[in-house]
Each structure stands twice: as C-alpha cells, then as structure tokens.
Amino acid sequence: MSTIPLLFMRSADRFGTQPALTEPVADNQTVTLTYQELREQVQQFAGYLQQQNVQKGQRIMIWSPSCSNWLVAYFGSLLVGLVVVPLDVNTRQDFLQRLIEITEAKFLITSHKNYTSLQSQSLPFIDIDALPMASLNTAQLPTIEENDLAELVFTSGTTGQPKGVMLSHQNIVSNAIASVEAVKITSRDRLLSILPLSHMFEMTIEIALLYAGASVVYARSLSPDTLFKLLSTQAITCMVLVPQALQLFMNGVEREVRRKKIEKQWALLHKVAARLPFSLRHYLFSTVHKRFGGHFSFFVSGGAYLPPSLGEAWERMGFRILQGYGTTECSPVISVTPRHDHNIASVGQALPGVEVRIGDDNEVEVRGPNVALGYWNNPEATAAAFRNGWYVTGDLGYLDKQHNLYLKGRKKNLIVLANGMNVYPEDIENVLQQQSQVKDAVVLGLSDKDQGAVVHAVLSLENANQAKAAVQAANRILASHQQIKGFTVWPDEDFPRTHTLKVKRQDVQKTLLELQASN
Template sequence: METCGVAVLRRSPMQTLVEMLRCSAERTPAAPCLILRTETDRQCWTYRDLWETAQRVAAHLRAEGIERGDRVVLWGENRPEWVAAFYGCLLAGVIVVPFDVRAHEGFLRRIEEQTQPRLLFAGRSQIATAGPGHPPAQPLEDLRALVQSRVPVSLPPPAPDDIVELLYTSGTTGDPKGVILRHRNIIANLRSIDQVVAVQPTWRLLSILPLSHVFEQTVGLNMVLRAGASVVYVETLQPRLLFQAMAEEQITAMACVPQVLQLFLRGIEQEVRRQGKERAWRLLHTLAPFLPFSLRRLLFRQVHRRLGGRFEFFACGGAYLDPALAQRWENMGIKVVQGYGMTEAAPIVSLNSLAERNLRSVGRVAPGVEVRIAPDGEILVRGENVFSGYWQNEAATAAAFTPDGWYRTGDLGELDRAGWLYFRGRKKNLIVLPNGLNVYPEDVENALTQTGLVLDAVVCGLDRPDGGVEIHAVLLMEDPAQASAAVRAANRLLSPHQAIRSYSVWPEKDFPRTHTLKVKRAEVLAWLRAQRAGVPTA
C-alpha cells in the first residue's frame, strides 16, 4: 500500500468557526466582507455587519424557542443573509441543514423526516414552490428586518466537537445520507489550506457555486472570512452580469467546477471565431507555454480585460478536470489550482498551490491529512478533517470506514514518489473487460472532448450477447452529424482496449446535472438502457 504522511500543522487559537468570524470582525470591522450585486442595486456588508446580524439571528432563534442541538434548514440562493443565518445558527448552537435551491419536494421531505427541523430560512422563490406540511419558513431576503429588533444575548460558545451542519447526498440511488461536519473538521481543513494557499485580505472572490455545497462553503466563504478578504455574490449567473461584476469588483479568484471552466472557455472561443481570429488564437496557444506568466497575460490581454483585469486564478474541484482544459487557461496567464476532496472530508484532501501546479494531478496531500492507496486502487483518507459518521445511520457509517479507521472514498487513484496524487475515476464506474484489462471512463471521456467535436460525454461498458463488454459513449453534441467523426478521432487517441465500439447521441441540449454541474450519470445510463435497440456502431 502507498501512504502519504502527515505534515505538522501551525497552531491556531481559533477552534471554531464562530471564533474565526469574531476574530476577523474584531481585526477589520469596517472591511468589506460580503457584496451582493443585482440588476439595480449593490449591497456591501462589512465584517461588523455580518457579526452583528449573526448575533441578532442567534437571539431571534432563542426567542423562537429553538435550542442548542435543534436543526434549522437553510434553503436559498447565495446572498449575505444566507451567511448571516448560517453563522447565527452556529452562535446559537443550532445545527444547519443546507438544501440545494433546486432540490425537489420528495428529497426535502425525506431529509425533514430524518432531521426534524424546527424552522426554514428560505428564499422567497423556494417558499413559493414548497408544498404544504413543511416547518415554518422565514424569507432570507427579509432577514435583517426580521432580526433588527432582537437584542444580542449571552450564549455559551460552541465547542470544537459541536456539530456545524448536516450535508446531504443527492439520494438518487437510495435514501440520502447526512454527513455530520463538526467545527473541528472544518477548522482543521481551513488550517491545512492556509499552509498551501495563503489567502490575502486584498483578494475578492466571485461566488457562483451554491453555498449548500461544502466546496463553496470552505473555499468560497470560510477561507475568505478567515483572512479578512471579500466575497461577491450576483443575483443571476447571466454572463453579462458576471463579467460586469468581475470588472467593477476587481475579482481576483473564483471557486469552480471543471464545467464552469469549459463554459467560460467556450464563450471566449465563440467570440474568437466570430471575429475570424482562429489562426492567431492557435498561434498564441502554441507560443504561450514557453513564456512567463506576465507575457502570457499581455498576449491575452483582451481575455484579461473581459475578466476585469485583476483575475489571477480558479480554484477548481468537484469533478475530473481535463489537463488540456486547464492548460488552455494557464496559456492565457490564469492559474488553475486543482484540488481533490469530498463532503466527508470537509472537503479538501489534496491540492496544488499557486506556486507549484501539476495539471495532471489533484495535488499533494494536504497538511494534516493522510492518504493511503488500497490494494484495489481505492483512495483511503484519514485526518482531523474527516467526518465522524452519517446522521442517524450506523450501518452506512460502519460501511464507510475500514476496520482500522480509514474513510473509503470510492475513488481510484495513485500516489507517485514525489507525493502527487492522481485521480483515476470512481470505483463503481470502472469498466473491467473480459481479458482483465481496466478502462477508466474518465480517460475515454477526456479523449472525446479533446477532439473539439464533443461538448461532453458519458462512457460506460455495455454487456454483449456473447458475454463480452464493449465501450459505449453517450455524446453531447453541438452538431450530431459529427458524432461518428468524433468517435473515430477519439479512438486514435486511445489504446486498443479503450476504443469506443458504439455510441449514442444525447437528444437534449445538455445532460441532466447536479447543482455543482456534475453529470447525473445514473439518469443518462437509465436513458441508455431504454435506447438499446438500434444503437449505431462506430
């Protein structure tokens, strides 16, 4: 077994998220903390504003009869009031249950049955779509007015082992599982990140991933609050408003998933084609890898102007990142800092740094975290950041850990001698051929997108009547007539055992996706099973 050891962590007096926010508010009370931009307005909350509103929220919860250990749902779009409600709950010792804004009614009810929440802080649009029978709901948009008359009360401070939140899986293949994250898990992760990527108070991050996701909470919020930097929220994710916010707010970084990088790049390249500058674009990308970053930024100054002129890097995680996609951004003088993790690890397990980036790796193991590669290639994780279990689900908790206490990630990977971790794919998606060779779907999907003809792909193994297995691709195409050509081009990039033998073209404009833009593979494969008759072959 391969193992990567633990680095010594710097000591920090902050043991809880509440202490962390209080320290930042005392250090820089008037500094901009949270900014919300709408079509017609701009709101700026200082660190003092956030801290004082969170205290009033805590007093409001007590006045509503909600006690320590009770659960409160947070269900709404990213905005300063979401953050104030979150920290108000923590001040009151109340456990937060974040809901994805796009969660369906059946999912909400299953989670409510498990957690028995006393109250919902929700956006107006979420309240409007909710069916009957939910706990009392209070609009996030009205939060400040709602708690303005509440006088902060003296409350016992949370302890490091107190529960911060219950983060639920999508539940597409069974009952959703609530990941228990405690203050010590999240603080340990923030300390780890701080030793690799030291956030500066001058940074401004644009938040586009949902705060119901732990990646955005840790990298797009808590990491920023810890350093006294700023977060910018936008009311809608329309490209015009995003680019306007990036320019006017002087955005320096963004936490994102690979699909966001692809969407941004696709928009830029569409403009290049519209202007008839494809040849110059290809030439610049050929030259750029041999130039220092300062010159790359000069060569692609129009791109940087479009991104506001101060943009430095993407913090990317949540799904497999095609190294070729990352390289395109690096060519343009924008760093792509990739990491790897999961909700159960709060979430960071490994990460690259701003100074040293291996685009084929998900980084080196974070300080304070241990990684071991099991004999079957599964990545096992242990550390203070790793959760203690699933809410009221002893069986799932026991199944998630090895007998000696390592968390089973369900991911396949490799560690090299230099300590770089490589993600190979999900263990459950691995295709094992009759001759014993393994095919990682992510490798084949990567080859398909590299052709430039495929927007996205889902690859799986289909059983043949003769007992064999063939590699099949479901293709998301801009031009379906190019599907056969795309498969032939991809096969030239693949080893013979990886070759795509059949394909289907997805009939809609996009695959079904999660709130973090991951493809819902189960839904795509369910569609494929219904389409097995008459599948075209390559």
C-alpha cells in the same frame, strides 16, 4: 480556533471595517457588509432564534440561492448551537419533505416564493430576504465544542436512503484554515461566488476567505454579461468553480475570437505562449485579462474531473488553475495544487494536517481533522466508509514520489473487460472531449452476452452526423483495451447535471438502456 463562531468572531475583530460580503441589488448597484456589520446582523438573527427557545443540537434548514443573508443565517444558527442542513435551491419537494422527517428540523429558512410553493408547509418559515432580528443575550449562549455537529449535508438524490454527512465544527474549521495555508489566500483577495453555499466546496472556501480577511462578491445571475461585469467592476482576484463552468467561460472567449475572425492569430498566440514563462503569458492575452477586470489571479477548480487540455489552455493564457480534490465527507478539501506547481494532470498534495494513502484496489483513503463524524443515523453506511479513522473515498488513484495525487476515476465507474483489463471511463472521455465535434461525452460499460462488458460512448454533439468520425478519431489514440465498441448520440441539448454541473451518470445510463430497449 476550534469552532466556526470563534473563527468568525475573531475575523470580525481583526477586519472590522473591511468589506466582507457584496452583492448586486439592482442595475449598477451593490450592497456591501463590512465584517463589523456582518457580525451585528449575525448576532441579531441569533437573538431572534434565542427568542424562539431553540435548543442546542436542533436542526435548521436553509433552502436558498447564495446571498449575504445565507451566511448571516448560517453563522447566527451556529452561534446558538443549531445544526445547519443546507439544501440546494433546486431540491425537489418530495426529497425536501423526506429530509424534514429524517432530520426532525425545527425551522426552514427560504424565500417567501419557495415556501408558498410547498405542498406541505410543515415547518415554521423564516424569510431569508427579510431575516428577523432581535437583541442577543450573550450570557445565555450555549457552549459550543469543537466536536459538536455543525452541518448535516445530504449527498444522495431522491432514490435510496439519503446519506447525511455529519460535519463537526472542527471538521470545517480545520479544513478552512488549512485551505488558506495551501492556497495562500490573503486579505487582498476578492472571490466571485457562483457555486451554491449548499455545496461544501463553496462553503468551506468562503469561510477560509473570511478567516483571511478577504471579500466575497455574490453573483445573483450566472449570465456571462453579469459575471464579466462583476469581474471588471469588483476587482475580483479569484473564483471557485467546477470544470464545466471553466469550459463555459472558455466558450465565451472563443465566441469573441470567432466574431472578430481572428482564429489564426489566436492559435498562433497559444503556440507562442506555450514556449514562454508563465509570468509573461498575460501580455499576449491582455484583452482577455482586461475582460476579467485586470486583477484576476487564480481559479480553483474542483468537484469534477478537469480535462488537461482545458486547464492547459487557461494556463497558456496566463490564468493560474489550481486543482482542488475533495469529498463532502472531508469537509470537503483533501488536496490542492500549490501556486508554483503547473502540473495539470495532478490534483496536488494533501492539505496541511491531512493524510492520504492508497489502499486496496488503488482506492484513495484519507485521515485527518477534516474527516466527518459519519452518516446521520446510518451506522451501516458509516462502518462501510469510515475504517479505523480513515475515510474510504471510492476514488481510484496513485501518489508519485513527491506525494502528488493523481486520480483515475470512480471505483464504481470502473469497467472491467472480459479479459480482466481495467478501463477508466474518464481517460476515454478526455480523449473524446478533445475532438472538435464533441461537446461532451460519457463512457459506460455495457453488458454484452458474448463479450462481457464493452466500452460504449454517449456523445453530446452539435451535429449528430459527426459521431462516427469522432469515435474513429478517438480510437486511433486509445490503447487496444480502451477501444470504443459502440456509441449513442445523446438526444437532448445537454446531459442531465447536478447543481455543480456534474453529469448524472446514472440518469444517462438509465436513458441509454431505455433508448436501446425501444429500438
């Protein structure tokens, strides 16, 4: 199974009348495409592209929220040999225009509203809400090879030179198939999709689900009421999300606990559950499982650091949390925790066929068929990150005797104190996040002319007056070299975040320095 079109066509043959994609279209209404119907639409869209005389290797952009037509456009484009450039729906126009120039894209697939909002409409427009269709001439389809480029995924923001990760068909297919094997996805699974398909974590897992004959349900809205309604009506078994989304779900559950004024009973249930086998815990939290539809099996959390306390809270309620770790350059999954392993501290073991080693300075390095071809037209960046077949991730970590991988944080975030001691910001952030007063925290190393780098915490709080107490409580837990020397209360409701809800640390640091300069 060497290319994405071959994988998709194989699944369409095997699972023809089974549901593939479902999405809400109106109140209490959904539309479902079977595998066979999805294939027909893919081929008809490919037929339209064929009529536009597209050439193998040309680039086509998709700028839209996730929906069924997103995958129709994706598979149809790959079928005629195009390279897909996925863009987050919140991509700024100036950045989009830069990528059009860098990639020399031939078409832009987006909504009519998005297209008319562009100041410069330099690309032919294809309406994702009404994809054009035509008959496909299969005899004129190009031959797609496993090492042909499938996607160009840009990982940087609007500053500096954007880096386009070149992912081949083999990169993505191998990662999808290995993910099915590692996570044990079956045709009975139904995924509620809330992450953007422009993010490789969501894209690869959806391809994995389709390979296994499973179904994907798209959520047109991320409001809690909409999500819980889909969970209960669509027999959802799994979700792929980031830790921040897991926290939002937990906040919703705990709000309901407070509304019913059963905080003491809730705490007692958690205390009892911690002593029970995992298989029995769902009986204690049957009301929560009912809210999730009664069919829910597991979350896959990835894209950012999962605070152990959050993962453990879900596991006490009988919800399995699988941690995935990866990078776009690895298509993206590197490792995942097995279903039977409840070690929340680890990000699991390498996928089948993927090798992980710890290199110089404790940096995680990866080799395997999922590792990208390099960066688009950027030989310097490629040479720096891809060395003798190994991708150097920039993450710090270690392996235990069972080959479980543990992460310590990003190498670029590491704080080196004047005495040479290393401080991992993520360790301190985890302790701060355990304080009831703290909504979220970012720890940075600030330069002090007398002391060198010092540990500084930026806190998001409901009540700013609780900042000092939260820092003092954290310092009582932290080691001597981890002590927080200063803190700042974040002035806004929340930190600036990426489309996958990761905090934009550089933006936080920039604002912090501006605040300090103005005082």
